[in-house]
């Protein structure tokens with residue numbers, strides 16, 4: 001089969017090969033023919049090899065959609081031809097955490113991802129355990145399907161953890177980014193007043209009520225827009241660069257929530273602000289399989305903004321484009 005594959009870390013080592021061995025499936029696995037893959041910072045990190053990547057040679061791709069090609073002997077829920085997306089957390093399903101419904105924190109999964117700890121979706125075919133696959137409706141576009149497992153599930157889980165509720169003020173840093181535009185839509189669906197921190201006016205079409213374009217004056221602007229109340233929930237996964245402004249935007253009984261630290265993870269916390277305003281700091285990662293079914297159920301009402309679709313042959317260019325200044329929406333890889 002054809003795949004984007006690297007045998008040592010570094011974007012320059014990512015090659016397109018036509019003679020990669022077809023993945024073998026076990027009795028509980030499913031072979032899928034990949035249709036469309038999301039391109040995310042995690043894939044860039046995987047190829048650059050910041051953490052140690054196994055197996056080598058390695059096929060990246062942590063957000064995948066496709067069609068079932070072949071099922072293992074004990075697979076019961078899927079058949080050839082089913083359209084599916086891949087829940088990318090590695091989990092056993094039998095530890096105390098999994099049994100509590102938090103598979104993404106599996107005690108034995110080590111926080112690992114399909115596409116990082118195993119071969120991923122930048123290939124014509126991929127072997128996936130049955131328990132990691134979810135059927136999607138016939139009418140779902142592949143562009144959206146390839147944006148559900150990471151880009152949609154992550155902010156959905158995050159806003160649920162933040163217990164965002166009707167009429168609250170939600171401030172989203174990086175609102176026009178991959179996850180940000182989904183967070184904006186969920187914020188609106190949950191009945192919140194959404195304040196998007198973004199330079200892109202189109203985020204209004206995704207449900208933003210207000211836009212803050214001056215990144216260094218966010219807290220001041222939130223103060224104006226909320227008439228001194230400040231935000232009930234602040235979502236900031238941009239990391240330390242925006243930490244101060246984001247924490248200063250949280251109001252009384254407010255929640256500050258994150259699922260990432262793109263610009264760095266070490267922030268300085270003013271403990272007095274934390275306790276005197278009764279602020280909750282909430283961490284979030286991925287989402288549960290139950291939530292995966294919830295976002296699939298809601299998918300008709302969701303949309304994504306695609307900037308560019310690359311072919312599998314252009315996998316390297318697609319990864320490079322992630323950090324292009326002119327990027328304005330999602331980057332996807334059309335595999336077949």
Ligand SMILES: [Zn+2]
Nearest residue numbers: 095098106107
């Ligand atoms: Zn587990």
